[in-house]
Amino acid sequence: MSDADRLGDEITELYTYISAATRQFLVLIRDFDQHECWAEAGFVSCAHWLNFHCGLGLNAAREHLRVAKALELLPKVDAAFAEGRLSYSKVRAITRAASPENEDLLLMTAQHGTASQLERLVAQYRRARRFEDRDFAFxxxxxxxxxxxxxxxxxxxxxxxxxxxxxxxxxxxxxxAIDVVGVGDEGIAAKRADAIADIAETYLSNSDCSASTADRYQVVMHLGDSHARHNRIENGPDVSAETSERLSCDCSKVEIEECEHGGPLSVGRKTRVIPPALHRALRARDGGCRFPGCTNHRFVDGHHIRHWSKGGETRLDNLVLLCRHHHRLVHEGGFDCRKTKDGEIYFVDRQNSRLPDKPTPKEATLAESLAWMYRSFESRGVSAETCVTKQHAGERIDYDHALVVMMQRAS
Ligand SMILES: [Zn+2]
Ligand SMILES: [Zn+2]
Structure with a gap:
């Protein structure tokens, strides 16, 4: 055996393990996402958790989740992937066109063709479907x-x-927009509602969507007596004390005190707007939302670490930038933002334990990682041939035929 052959075998064998391990990774993140485990530490989405803890880019993280969900409906493809017979690239291409009707055909094509051949077939199939559907589309x-x-x-x-x-x-x-808004444990439907409102807000303010709430709204609140738990937004519903604190954190607020008979006592006292210069300094210091793991830097509010109604000042060292989602978590969601004596800003979760600012580094040597992979997947009969495309040199896939069969099965 030549050095080149040995090296080649080592690569293909290792890649088989990588594929099998990738499938295991997808199974785990699908489970993690379905149970919304990421919400416990205040993350906006599973993709953001993966971004923070695994160093996966947001788009790559979303794509991994999409593929993981699609695999649930494709048991044969899933099994081949689990044995390392299919690469992630091939599985990803399959999930773009697969249905229970064409799963076995795509699986066969994937095992006998290269990843790029498979991608071409999938692209042709998607184009053909679009063409066929044109009248229907109109x-x-x-x-x-x-x-x-x-x-x-x-x-x-x-x-x-x-x-x-x-x-x-x-x-x-x-x-x-869902990545930017919404409270994790409320479920996806509630997040979509927040997302629609955010899209509308962005459209209405389209020239500058980085402006703070203050520039877009004047929330007029009717405050009951100071001990009441409920306040009211003008023409709107009652809001809790926590909500009114959040709305007034970074907002031109006009206080209207109501006397017993419901008439206003005083009108038009503007309070505690963060001045533009201070907002710019805050933005320059924080860049975007400061909550650990958050990547949002567009929809942000200035948050008073100690709220001004409790004596906190509108000064840079009492302010922190938070996105809408995390601002809500801090005021109404049981999370909190605090400061150490040395001025270090940190966050605590609902159990009052401090959230890490950085992901905990996991150290593994190459030997350990390989040993783990071999141990986990060795019972599956992996060899240097397992992941290799079963195609003889020069043999071509009959795409036209494959396409015809796929279109027949789709109708
Ligand atoms: Zn606030
Ligand atoms: Zn955030």
């Missing part, structure tokens, strides 16, 4: 509509029917 376009009504409890119910391409744009925007 009818869908003509049937587009949005309507809305008020619910009995005053909520606004919006219903939309969109053609796929328009819908895709909206969903993409929603996905993007």
């Amino acid at each position: 009818d869908q376009y003509r049937a587009r509509e949005v309507d809305w009504r008020y619910d009995e409890d005053g909520g606004v119910v919006i219903r939309a029917k969109l053609p796929p391409d328009m819908g895709e744009v909206v969903l993409k925007a929603l996905d993007k």
Whole structure:
């Protein structure tokens, strides 16, 4: 055996283990995401958790989650991946076109073709499907509509029917906005609601979406007597004391004190707006949301570490930038932002334990990692041939035929 052959075998064998380990990674992150474990430490999404703890880029993290979810419906592909017979690249391509009807065909193509051949087939298939669906698509376009009504409890119910391409744009925007807003343990439907409001807000303020709340709203609050737990936003619902503190953290607030008879006592006292120069300094110091693991630097508010209603001052050393999601977590979600005597800012979770600012470094030597992989997957009969594409030199895949069969199965 030549050196080149030996080296080649070592690479393919190692890559088989890497594929099997990647599949195990996907299974774990799918579980982690389904149980929303990431919300416990205040993360906005599973992708943000992966970004912080595994160093995976946000887009790569989202793609891994997409593939992990798709794999649940493709048991044969999943099994081949678990044995290291399919690479992540191939599995990723398969999940873009796979359904229970064409799973075995794609699996066969994947094992006998290279990753780029598979990607080409998938791309052709997706194009062909689009073409076939054109008439149908025009009818869908003509049937587009949005309507809305008020619910009995005053909520606004919006219903939309969109053609796929328009819908895709909206969903993409929603996905993007979901990473920025929403409380983790409320579930995805509530997060979508927050996301729609954020998209609207961005549209309305489109020239500068980095402005603070103060520049976009004047929340007019009717304050009951100072001991009451509930305040009210003008023309709006009652809000809790925690919510009114959050709204007044970084906001032009006009206080209206109400006397017993409901008439205003004093009107128009503007309070505690963070001045623009201070906001700029805060922005320069913090860059974006300071909550550990948050990547958001657009939708941010200045938060008073010690709220001004409790004697905190509007000074740089009492302020910290937080995104809407984390601002809400800190005021209403049981989390808190504090400062040590030395002026170090830190956050605590609902159990009052300090959240790490940096991911805990995991140290593993190459030998340990390899030993772990061999131990975990050795029973699966891995050899240097396992992951190698089963294709003889020069043999071509009949894409046209594969495509025809896939289109037949799709109809
Ligand atoms: Zn605040
Ligand atoms: Zn944040």
